Amino acid sequence: MDRMLYVAMTGAKSMMQAQTINTNNLANANTTGFKEDLMNFSAKEVQGKGYDTRVHSIVAENGVNQSSGALMTTGRSLDVSVDGDGMIAVQSPSGKEAYTRAGNFNITGSGLLVTKGGTPVLGNDGGPIAIPPSQKVEIGSDGTISVIPLGQPATSLAVVDRIKLVNPDITKISKGADGLFYTKESDTAAFDARVKLVSGTLETSNVNAVEAMVNMITLSRVYEADVKMMSNAEENDKASSKLLDMA
Helix, strand or coil: CCCHHHHHHHHHHHHHHHHHHHHHHHHCCCCCCCCCEECCEEEEECCCCCCCCCEEEEECCCEECCCCCCEEECCCCCEEEEECCCEEEEECCCCCEEEECCCEEEECCCCEEEECCCCEEEECCCCECECCCEEEEEECCCCEEEEEECCCCCCCCEEEEEECEECCCHHHEEECCCCCEEECCCCCCCECCCCEEEECEEECCCCCHHHHHHHHHHHHHHHHHHHHHHHHHHHHHHHHHHHHHHC
16 A cells, blocks of 8 residues: 555644644633743654655654743732743642743632642742731732731831742743643752842733634644545555456
8 A cells, every 4th residue: 555645644643733732822822921832743754665755744842932922911919920031930739849921829818829720839948928918919020029917007018928930941841731831850940030020910822813823724724635635545545456356
């Protein structure tokens, strides 16, 4: 049988995987701090007897678009965005240290500072940040968290903790299925005082919704072409069988 069937099958499989990633990007076009996922393919010759006249598609290591999204002003004291390069350290559901660009924070009933998804934000000491009962919370550009305790005058501003801000090498981190970033090695990223926050703002997703829609249409058409090629391979196989029967 001609290797065309295998070539078309690998192409269709790659297009399905690419469509899954593209659909996920489109679904997160409005998710705070979301980074667009990328999928890489490469062509490889099909090895065998005769000339290498066929190539098939193989999936290379997936990547992430690390460009910054636009800043959206909210005016909310618990909303922050990273100014330029850098990330915010959080504690993943598995207990590991992870990193994110999403700075839409909330305070739980027990006083923990968490992301919108409920992930605890980490302080410089590596532990979750606890906010005491207070009438006002402020987050400075260096990540310092200050509060005015309940029943105290506005001048009684007390520093509670400082958010751990990091700036890891993007080649040494990878994106997990939960949307958080992790170091590829066992070591955690070190605190970087050069990373700054912008209070009262949020970073939007860096996904271009229009581009993602165009990609969706393009990937669908390529997939259809691959399926048609598989159908042609089947027809060729049937025609070859008839010729052999007549011999």
